[in-house]
Amino acid sequence: MRTAVLLLILLPPMVAQDLCKESKDGFKVRLSIKTALGDKAYEWNKSEMFLFQSTLAFAMRIHANRSNQETNYNIANILVCNDTQRVSFVFVVTSPDDPTQPIPKEQVERAVRLSKHRINNAFLLSDMTLEFVGIPPTLAAPIKYDTPPWLIVFGVVMGAVAVGIMALLMSTVSKRRRAKDKAAGFAEEDGGIVKENGTSLSSLKGKDGVYNQAFSSDERFTQL
Amino acid sequence: MDTTSEASSAQERPKWDNKVQYLLTCVGFAVGLGNVWRFPYLCQIYGGGAFLIPYLIALVFEGLPLLYLELAIGQSLRKGSIGVWHSISPLLGGLGVASMILSFLVGLFYNTILAWVLWYFFHSFEDPLPWSQCPVNDNNTGLVEECVISTPVNYFWYRQTLNISPGLETSGSLQWWLVLCLASAWSIVYICFIRGIETIGKAVYVTATFPYLVLTIFLVRALTLPGATDGLLYLFTPDWSLLADPQVWLDAATQIFFSLSLAFGGLIAFSSYNPKKNDCERDAVFVGCINSATSLYASIPIFAILGFKATSNFNACVDGNILDLTNAFDIEERNITAENYEHWLLFLNSSDPDRVSGLKLKHCVLQNFLDQSASGTGLAFIVFTEAVIEMPGSQVWAVLFFIMLFSLGLSSMFGNLEGVLTPLLDLHVVPGWMPKEIFTGLICALSFLVALIFTLGSGNYWLEIFNSYVGSVPLLVIAFFEIIGVVCFYGIKRFSDDIEFMTGRRPNLYWRVCWMGISPVMLLVVLVAYVAVQVQTHPTYPAWNPQYEKFPEPEVKPYSDWVFAVCVLLSSAPVLSIPAVAVYRLVRRQTRSPTGHSYPNPYSNQNQDPNPYSNPAFTADERIQTFKAL
Numbered sequence: 001m002r003t004a005v006l007l008l009i010l011l012p013p014m015v016a017q018d019l020c021k022e023s024k025d026g027f028k029v030r031l032s033i034k035t036a037l038g039d040k041a042y043e044w045n046k047s048e049m050f051l052f053q054s055t056l057a058f059a060m061r062i063h064a065n066r067s068n069q070e071t072n073y074n075i076a077n078i079l080v081c082n083d084t085q086r087v088s089f090v091f092v093v094t095s096p097d098d099p100t101q102p103i104p105k106e107q108v109e110r111a112v113r114l115s116k117h118r119i120n121n122a123f124l125l126s127d128m129t130l131e132f133v134g135i136p137p138t139l140a141a142p143i144k145y146d147t148p149p150w151l152i153v154f155g156v157v158m159g160a161v162a163v164g165i166m167a168l169l170m171s172t173v174s175k176r177r178r179a180k181d182k183a184a185g186f187a188e189e190d191g192g193i194v195k196e197n198g199t200s201l202s203s204l205k206g207k208d209g210v211y212n213q214a215f216s217s218d219e220r221f222t223q224l
Numbered sequence: 225m226d227t228t229s230e231a232s233s234a235q236e237r238p239k240w241d242n243k244v245q246y247l248l249t250c251v252g253f254a255v256g257l258g259n260v261w262r263f264p265y266l267c268q269i270y271g272g273g274a275f276l277i278p279y280l281i282a283l284v285f286e287g288l289p290l291l292y293l294e295l296a297i298g299q300s301l302r303k304g305s306i307g308v309w310h311s312i313s314p315l316l317g318g319l320g321v322a323s324m325i326l327s328f329l330v331g332l333f334y335n336t337i338l339a340w341v342l343w344y345f346f347h348s349f350e351d352p353l354p355w356s357q358c359p360v361n362d363n364n365t366g367l368v369e370e371c372v373i374s375t376p377v378n379y380f381w382y383r384q385t386l387n388i389s390p391g392l393e394t395s396g397s398l399q400w401w402l403v404l405c406l407a408s409a410w411s412i413v414y415i416c417f418i419r420g421i422e423t424i425g426k427a428v429y430v431t432a433t434f435p436y437l438v439l440t441i442f443l444v445r446a447l448t449l450p451g452a453t454d455g456l457l458y459l460f461t462p463d464w465s466l467l468a469d470p471q472v473w474l475d476a477a478t479q480i481f482f483s484l485s486l487a488f489g490g491l492i493a494f495s496s497y498n499p500k501k502n503d504c505e506r507d508a509v510f511v512g513c514i515n516s517a518t519s520l521y522a523s524i525p526i527f528a529i530l531g532f533k534a535t536s537n538f539n540a541c542v543d544g545n546i547l548d549l550t551n552a553f554d555i556e557e558r559n560i561t562a563e564n565y566e567h568w569l570l571f572l573n574s575s576d577p578d579r580v581s582g583l584k585l586k587h588c589v590l591q592n593f594l595d596q597s598a599s600g601t602g603l604a605f606i607v608f609t610e611a612v613i614e615m616p617g618s619q620v621w622a623v624l625f626f627i628m629l630f631s632l633g634l635s636s637m638f639g640n641l642e643g644v645l646t647p648l649l650d651l652h653v654v655p656g657w658m659p660k661e662i663f664t665g666l667i668c669a670l671s672f673l674v675a676l677i678f679t680l681g682s683g684n685y686w687l688e689i690f691n692s693y694v695g696s697v698p699l700l701v702i703a704f705f706e707i708i709g710v711v712c713f714y715g716i717k718r719f720s721d722d723i724e725f726m727t728g729r730r731p732n733l734y735w736r737v738c739w740m741g742i743s744p745v746m747l748l749v750v751l752v753a754y755v756a757v758q759v760q761t762h763p764t765y766p767a768w769n770p771q772y773e774k775f776p777e778p779e780v781k782p783y784s785d786w787v788f789a790v791c792v793l794l795s796s797a798p799v800l801s802i803p804a805v806a807v808y809r810l811v812r813r814q815t816r817s818p819t820g821h822s823y824p825n826p827y828s829n830q831n832q833d834p835n836p837y838s839n840p841a842f843t844a845d846e847r848i849q850t851f852k853a854l
């Protein structure tokens with residue numbers, strides 16, 4: 001009688017341990033608290049483990065809610081074993097209706113992925129430092145810009161260059177116009193002098209003159 | 225044609241505002257990207273401090289004489305490269321044409337490199353830097369595979385910048401973002417060049433001095449980074465045994481030669497705008513020494529930063545191993561550190577060797593990381609960008625670095641473009657109604673259109689081809705004929721007379737010995753050796769092919785026949801103009817009556833309608849002024 005009672009009391013934890021160790025539906029979890037928090041790292045103890053079990057039960061409840069299944073997961077349904085100094089352990093989730101029946105791996109994976117952000121935050125960790133071996137982290141969606149920033153910088157630079165080119169070309173045009181006005185002014189003066197002299201320079205072609213052979217390339221005259 | 229403008233164009237050659245502009249422009253032309261990304265690499269692979277010996281010997285016996293020669297003939301004959309060589313001897317007119325073609329071709333691919341620098345510069349304002357992490361793939365399940373296998377930096381360069389094709393056969397399409405960057409690069413070059421040396425002279429105040437400022441900032445920052453001293457020791461530790469290798473001497477000679485930007489015609493053009501009485505000997509020594517000093521000065525921060533990068537990579541490697549061991553054996557965190565790693569490894573290996581070997585731990589050696597050297601675009605866009613990610617305040621350093629590269633390249637582009645424009649302007653190819661600004665714009669637009677080749681998927685491969693085949697042998701050939709032309713056709717005595725007029729003293733024994741003997745011999749030896757080394761191996765190129773089984777290693781492919789034909793064409797086209805023009809002139813001489821000697825006739829006007837009002841003998845020429853001074 002006494003042995004039967006003893007067996008009844010001791011059986012569930014023993015069964016639970018076996019379920020945790022041998023189940024293929026278990027996941028290994030690894031925490032790197034010191035890497036994440038440095039000096040502010042907390043110590044891993046039974047209370048932290050309790051928090052883990054409750055967070056996971058929470059994650060299972062959320063997931064079950066989504067798919068409209070029974071939601072009375074409890075801490076007792078999260079079995080933990082193989083606790084190491086690394087801070088790594090294995091856990092198995094059992095069904096709330098039948099504690100000997102583990103929840104399939106895929107379901108647990110979906111539940112964890114759904115609430116990973118909440119689980120991370122409960123422990124002040126990140127996807128890199130709280131690893132579920134076998135569950136890839138959901139990557140943050142890349143930031144989508146309306147205009148990529150590089151186009152903005154490009155626009156600014158090109159705008160400045162275009163303005164500069166325009167300005168320089170305009171100033172060149174106005175310079176030429178001024179030079180042309182000056183040249184026109186000289187031409188009038190020349191015409192005036194010719195008229196004043198009375199000499200008929202109409203035989204000359206314009207004001208270019210005629211090539212006078214006497215002044216051709218003759219080194220003697222320039223070697224002063 | 226308006227006579228006043230014709231008269232003014234015949235008389236008024238543009239002038240430098242002051243000597244500083246001229247010197248800065250020449251220094252800017254000589255100091256280019258190669259000083260930053262080629263010299264440190266050569267120093268590293270050829271035994272550090274020992275490399276300085278062949279380098280300085282090459283500078284003294286090859287670089288400085290050639291530099292002095294180019295500056296002197298430009299200043300005395302006062303024309304661009306085509307005009308100058310035509311004045312020396314009509315048979316040598318082809319030298320100028322060769323220089324012009326060369327400057328054009330080099331300008332094409334050089335500005336494409338600047339376009340890439342601009343692309344990186346535009347992206348340096350993003351947080352986080354886009355080359356620091358892999359992008360997420362299309363269905364958000366993981367990172368892009370090509371990026372994960374190689375590195376984020378490599379992925380950003382090869383895929384997101386170049387969108388490189390697997391080989392030369394696949395041309396791919398025009399990459400619109402590169403076209404935009406190329407357009408901005410050419411626009412910036414145009415705006416600096418729009419009025420010739422008037423605007424260049426102002427631009428070089430910034431572009432020639434800014435790189436020194438940035439290098440100093442980097443120097444101060446780099447020396448405070450961990451691992452900097454490792455990098456510097458690695459760079460400068462001399463390995464004297466390498467001096468016996470002729471390859472070292474060959475590379476030193478070619479490096480000095482290409483670094484000083486000789487044979488492009490740009491230096492001749494710049495010095496042609498000088499007043500006639502200018503001490504070009506001092507200018508030449510100044511520019512040559514500053515160029516080499518800059519190379520040395522630039523290699524210090526570069527190698528300090530590379531040492532820092534090697535140390536970071538080494539630490540990451542060791543940390544990766546530590547994490548693997550900690551996870552596999554469930555040891556408490558932080559128990560294994562970098563210091564006791566070896567001890568732990570021995571202990572674990574003795575207790576469970578199978579599991580340890582199953583982990584495939586990496587063998588981390590600092591020397592291996594230091595040996596990962598690179599030159600050229602690999603240094604700037606892969607190695608350096610990776611180092612910048614590790615530095616705190618990465619955006620600032622990235623922006624500074626790429627602005628420095630851009631101004632280094634821009635001041636060299638001025639020389640390239642000047643080597644194209646000045647001969648064309650001197651030849652009066654420009655129709656009279658076209659202002660210089662429009663003509664410059666047309667040249668820039670034409671270069672932009674041709675350079676679109678480099679924005680294709682296979683553009684980088686083509687750029688490497690241009691770089692190796694255009695920017696090497698033709699330059700050596702042209703320089704060799706330049707020296708022969710001055711020494712044999714013009715005559716050292718006449719040249720010394722010109723120099724005496726310009727500087728006030730005859731060139732001393734060192735210059736004459738170099739011009740008449742040492743430099744031509746050295747150039748010929750270098751040319752022959754270079755060609756001999758090139759023809760020994762069938763040329764291959766590394767291709768970035770994600771489908772390659774050993775990816776991310778580059779797939780080494782040989783050039784196909786038509787590509788090889790293009791390479792040979794690129795090498796020979798500039799050079800062929802030398803004999804072509806010589807033959808043409810000889811033929812013309814035979815078919816006409818002899819025109820007399822080829823001395824530059826100071827009274828020969830270019831226009832057919834000589835105007836006594838524009839007789840050069842009566843212009844405000846320095847010659848008259850010297851008589852007045854007597």
